[in-house]
Amino acid sequence: MxxxxxxxxxxxxxxxxxxxxxxxxxxxxxxxxxxxxxxxxxxxxxxxxxxxxxxxxxxxxxxxxxxxxxxxxxxxxxxxxxxxxGLNPAALLPGRDRAPGPAFSVFSWNTEYWDTTDDPDAFYRYLRSRDADVYLLQEYLAWVQETPTRIDRLDRIRQEFPGYRVAVLGELVTLSRFPVLATPTVGAALPAGTPWEVTFARKKVLRTDVDVHGRAVSLYNVHIPVQVDTRQSVFGGDFYRTVRAADAARREQYTALESDAAANHHPLLIAGDFNTTPAMGDLSGLRARFRDARSASGDLYPGSWGGLLGSDLWRLDWAFTDRRVAVERYSFADQRGMSDHRGQQLRVALRP
Incomplete structure (x- = not known):
């Protein structure tokens, strides 16, 4: 036995x-x-x-x-x-989505503290090399003494991108070659004169409505708050209080984004750093209503962030469109050591 x-x-x-x-x-x-x-x-x-x-x-x-x-x-x-x-079976299939309407290019990227940790000239050369019609950029800020800090680079931005319209909300910057029609508030409006620190914490979605060859298109620039603070020990209560507070902040942003996008009558594109992986249920609302740009990618496993492991094992950066916007190309760009996130490159076209 x-x-x-x-x-x-x-x-x-x-x-x-x-x-x-x-x-x-x-x-x-x-x-x-x-x-x-x-x-x-x-x-x-x-x-x-x-x-x-x-x-x-x-x-x-x-x-x-x-x-x-x-x-x-x-x-x-x-x-x-x-x-x-997060596997992309569409990468194994021939053909891509096409639309006969006007097309334009989009570059979405978490810059990791803008140009404050890089050579500024190299930073702007990199951005210009993307040659996008629309830029959806996150982390327009500096990290000073473990604190997000406001910066002002608007003069340099306008110098580097002549002819582009610039919209800024907290840490979010949208650049557009197309005329800006409006920048509607997503979620509850903040009072005039609200400090930047409050705007940074509360406003993680910048909607910009632009005129693309006579059609209004809504662009959502998104940065969902991160869920953990890696500086805290998992054996301390502060770690779990931070996670719980982050969950509430994330839900606030997702609810505002999903509600606004669901009520929007314009063709729309939603892109940015969601700090959310394909395994997480946080994206269920967006995935149920909108189309993941992933299907236009040739990568079987599209990843945009590697963290401490040094490889892109996580996809934290996403792009969604409604049925009136066809994604013809979608890929992640080499960030050339200037960020821990790879940028999202898209070519999209409007359906009639």
Whole structure:
């Protein structure tokens, strides 16, 4: 009897691990985007939703015949987790979306503290090299003594981008070759004279309505607040209070954005740094109503941020359009060491 125990340990452990993974998938589906604490498990690289079931499947195939029933179970778990991996099956298909209407280019990028940590001349050369009709830029600020700090680069921006219209809200900057028709407030309006620090914290969506060859188009420049403060210890209460407060701030921005975009009668494009991965439920509202530009990408796994691991394992930067805007090309640009985010490059066209 004792000699049989080691032989059964492996298969039994495989069943236990498979059950744990199934429970995690269920909890993730139920809690992601609904419970503040789940922002912490949501930090995991989305490719885990592929790697874990593939490993379990390989082990299930080679296990003893009495445990082969695990194979269809693991396949089901693999299929259940695929939408959260961030994989882009459209990259394997020929052809791209096309529209006969006017087309224009967009570059969206989290600049990581604008030009304050880079050579300013190189920074602006890089931006100009994108040659976009529209720029949606985030983190127009400096980081001074662990605090976001206001900067003023408007004169330099206008010098570097002659002919562009400039819209600024807190840390968000939108540049447009097209005439600006309006900059409607998204969410609750702040009183006149509100300090920059308050605007920075409360206003993470800049809507700019522009005239594209006679048609009004709404551009949403977005930077959803980050969910954790990596300077805090996970063993302290401040870490979890920060996560809970961040969840409330993120929900405020998502609610305002989704409500405004749903009521908008113009063709629209939404892009920016969402600090949200493909595995997170926070994007469910936008994904249900609007089209992810990912389908126009040739990358099987489009990633835009790597963090401490140094590779783009996370996609935190997103672009969405409604049905009146076709995304003809979509890719992530090399940031040339000037940011921890890659920029989003799009060519879009308006449908008649």
């Amino acid at each position: 004792d000699s049989a125990r080691p032989r059964s340990l492996g298969p039994r452990s495989l069943v236990a691990v498979t059950a744990c993974w199934g429970a995690f998938l269920l909890l993730d589906r139920l809690l992601s985007g609904r419970w503040w604490f789940w922002l912490i498990p949501d930090l995991a690289p989305p490719l885990l939703f592929l790697a874990v079931p593939v490993l379990l499947l390989a082990l299930a195939v080679v296990t003893r015949p009495s445990r082969r029933w695990l194979v269809p179970v693991v396949v089901a778990l693999l299929l259940a987790g695929l939408p959260r991996t």
